[in-house]
Amino acid sequence: MSETKKTPIYESHIEQGARMVPFAGWEMPVQYSGLKEEHLHARKMLGLFDVSHMGEIRVRGRDCLKTLQWLTTNDVEKLQKGQAQYSLFPNEKGGLVDDLIVYCMEPKEDYLLCVNASNKDKDLKFLLENNRGAIIEDESDRWGQIAVQGPEAMAAVEAVTGLEFSQTLSFHFVDWQFEGELCHVARTGYTGEDGAEIFVPWDKAKALWDLFFQKCPQALPIGLGARDTLRMEMRYPLYGQEITDTTSPYEAGLGWVVKPDKGDFLGKTPMMEVKDKGIERKLVGLEIHGRGIARTGYKVFSFDNEELGVVTSGTLSPSLNKAIAVAYVAKPQSEVGTKLQVEIRNKMVEAEVVKTPFYKKG
Numbered sequence: 001m002s003e004t005k006k007t008p009i010y011e012s013h014i015e016q017g018a019r020m021v022p023f024a025g026w027e028m029p030v031q032y033s034g035l036k037e038e039h040l041h042a043r044k045m046l047g048l049f050d051v052s053h054m055g056e057i058r059v060r061g062r063d064c065l066k067t068l069q070w071l072t073t074n075d076v077e078k079l080q081k082g083q084a085q086y087s088l089f090p091n092e093k094g095g096l097v098d099d100l101i102v103y104c105m106e107p108k109e110d111y112l113l114c115v116n117a118s119n120k121d122k123d124l125k126f127l128l129e130n131n132r133g134a135i136i137e138d139e140s141d142r143w144g145q146i147a148v149q150g151p152e153a154m155a156a157v158e159a160v161t162g163l164e165f166s167q168t169l170s171f172h173f174v175d176w177q178f179e180g181e182l183c184h185v186a187r188t189g190y191t192g193e194d195g196a197e198i199f200v201p202w203d204k205a206k207a208l209w210d211l212f213f214q215k216c217p218q219a220l221p222i223g224l225g226a227r228d229t230l231r232m233e234m235r236y237p238l239y240g241q242e243i244t245d246t247t248s249p250y251e252a253g254l255g256w257v258v259k260p261d262k263g264d265f266l267g268k269t270p271m272m273e274v275k276d277k278g279i280e281r282k283l284v285g286l287e288i289h290g291r292g293i294a295r296t297g298y299k300v301f302s303f304d305n306e307e308l309g310v311v312t313s314g315t316l317s318p319s320l321n322k323a324i325a326v327a328y329v330a331k332p333q334s335e336v337g338t339k340l341q342v343e344i345r346n347k348m349v350e351a352e353v354v355k356t357p358f359y360k361k362g
Contacts, residue, residue: 004022004025004026004027005025005026005027005053006026006027007026007027007028007050007052007053007144007205008052008144008202008203008205008206009050009052009144009146009205009206009209010027011206012206012209012210013029013032013050013221016029016032016221017032017033018030018031018032018221018223019031019032019223021224023053023117023224024053024116024117024118025053025117025118026053026117028050028053028223028224029050029221029223029224030223030224030225031223031224031225031226032220032221032222032223033220035223035225035226035229035318036226036318037220038220038221038222038223038225038226039222039226039229039230039318039319040318040319041150041220041222042149042150042191042193042220042222042226042230043150043151043191043193043230043319043359044150044151045150045151045152045218045219045220046148046149046150046151046152046153046156046216046218046219046220047148047149047150047191047219047220047221047222047226048146048147048148048149048209048212048213048219048220048221048222049146049147049149049221049222049227050144050145050146050209050221051145051146051147051197052143052144052145052146052202052205053117054114054115054116054117054120054140054145055113055114055115055116055117055119055120055123055124055138055140056112056113056114056115056138056139056140056142056143056145056199057112057113057115057120057123057124057127057136057137057138057139057140058110058111058112058113058135058136058137058139059110059111059112059113059127059134059135059136060109060110060111060134060135060137061109061133061134061135062133063132063133063134064108064109064110064111064134064135065077065107065108066132066133066134067127067130067131067132067133067134067136068102068111068134069262069263069265070130070132070264070265070266071089071090071126071127071130071265071266072087072088072089072090072100072102072265073087073088073089073090073249073257073258073259073265073271074086074087074088074102074257074258074259075259075261075262076102076104076111077108077262079102079104079107079111080104080107081104081105081106081107082104082172082173082174083103083104083171083172083173084101084102084103084104084171084172084173084186084188085101085102085104085171086099086100086101086171086257087099087100087101087102087257088100088243088249088254088257088258089123089126090249090265090266090267090268090271091245091266091267092266092267092270093245093246093267093270094248094267094268094269094270094271094273094274095244095245095246095247095248095267096239096243096244096245096247096249096252097119097122097123097126097245098115098116098119098122098123098126098239099116099237099239099243099254100113100114100115100116100123101113101114101188103173103184103186112139112184112199114145114197116239118239118240119239120138120140124136124138130266141202142201142202143199143200143201143202144199144200144201144202144204144205144206144208145197145198145199145200145205146197146198146200146205146208146209146212147189147190147191147195147196147197147198148195148196148197148198148212149189149190149191149193149194149195149196149222149230150191150193150194150195151193151194152216152218153193153194153195153196154166154194154195156212156215156216156219157185157195157196157198159215159216160208160211160212160215160216161176161178161185163176163185165185165187165196168185168187169187170187170188171186171187171188172186172187173185173186173187173188176198178200178204178207178208179204179207181200181201181204182201183198183199183200183201183204183208184198184199185197185198185199186198186199190227190230190231190236191227191230191231191234192230192231192233192234192236192357192359192361193230193361194361226318228313228315229315229316229317229318232313232314232315232317232324232326232358233317233319233320233324233357233358233359234356234357234358234359235285235326235356235357235358237252237254237283238312238313241296241312241313242283242312242313242326248271248274248275248279249271250271250274250275250279251274251279251280251281251282251283251328252283253282253283255275258271260272278331279331280330280331281309281328281329281330281331281334282328282329282331282334283312283326283327283328284326284327284328284329284334284353284356285324285325285326285353285354285355285356285357285358286300286311286314286324286325286326286327286340286342286351286352286353286354287322287323287324287351287352287354287358288314288322288323288324288325288342288344288349288350288351289349289350289351289352290344290349290350290351291344291349292323292344292345292347292349293314293315293316293323293325293344294311294314294323294325294327294342294344294349294351295311295314295344296311296312296313296314297310297311298310298311298314298325298342298343298344299311299342299343300327300329300340300341300342300343300351301340301341301342301343301348302333302340302341303339303340303341308329308330308333308340309327309328309329309330309333310327310328311325311326311327311342312326312327312328313325313326314326317358317359319359320358320359322358324358325342325351326356327342329353333353334353335353336353336354336355337352337353338352338353339351339352340352340353
């Protein structure tokens with residue numbers, strides 16, 4: 001059995017009183033002061049997240065663009081230096097290997113891919129097996145990563161880095177030197193709040209984490225628990241739940257990152273067949289009107305007990321103080337306002353299809 005890995009910020013988490021749990025092969029903080037407090041602090045002020053467990057894969061060389069155009073659904077060719085792009089790795093059947101962010105270091109020459117921690121080895125294998133001539137390297141052990149999120153994130157990033165970062169557009173990034181080492185500061189995140197994700201060399205990550213708390217007394221460290229409820233309120237997908245190897249991006253509401261006009265890519269034909277035929281199920285947001293929380297795997301029914309689908313994620317929203325869930329349901333029952341039932345602990349509980357995101361900033 002392989003040993004659980006520790007991020008470069010592990011010692012700081014222990015000092016800050018984190019409760020640590022194994023996650024995707026890593027020892028990670030699930031919470032510090034408490035999930036609800038952390039969640040609301042990130043919404044109202046400033047939260048810091050250690051996301052050093054995420055995978056980083058470098059794709060370079062003469063054929064790197066050709067490789068990425070074949071192996072991602074979005075149009076990488078549109079990226080200029082300093083731009084980032086949300087995208088998907090498709091498989092040959094039109095399902096999804098993972099979701100990711102592509103960072104353009106140099107157009108047609110050098111790209112950094114940020115992938116899910118639990119999928120890093122699978123993604124690397126996928127890239128290497130389907131490579132079209134690029135130089136592909138796993139850089140996950142070179143980078144720590146810190147997410148700075150919340151209404152006060154811009155002020156915090158500027159206080160620590162000295163950059164005029166509030167001038168940086170969403171899904172753009174800038175280079176920055178910290179203790180003589182190159183970092184990348186990106187205006188991206190997984191909470192729905194404004195903020196940054198900072199790629200920092202592994203051996204400098206703890207120093208940068210500690211510096212944020214020295215310079216920003218209003219900051220709270222945020223664990224995996226609140227990270228999940230924050231992304232849930234925005235209906236951001238989580239691989240293994242909302243998207244899998246058999247999920248079509250069109251049923252998951254991710255058709256906007258599929259660019260068929262860019263040319264051929266892996267799995268394009270079956271993916272387009274699903275789009276042209278019309279999806280049979282759709283990912284929707286549910287508000288639970290009865291008692292209980294609709295957890296992953298709970299079944300969704302009509303009021304005449306016809307099984308319609310399954311819950312992929314569910315929680316009690318700290319911001320809204322309501323039970324919410326995301327579920328795949330049959331397309332005819334996916335319209336906003338449709339009343340459904342979720343089987344929670346052997347009882348049918350009323351739910352309603354609602355517009356998402358559940359939470360709107362501010």
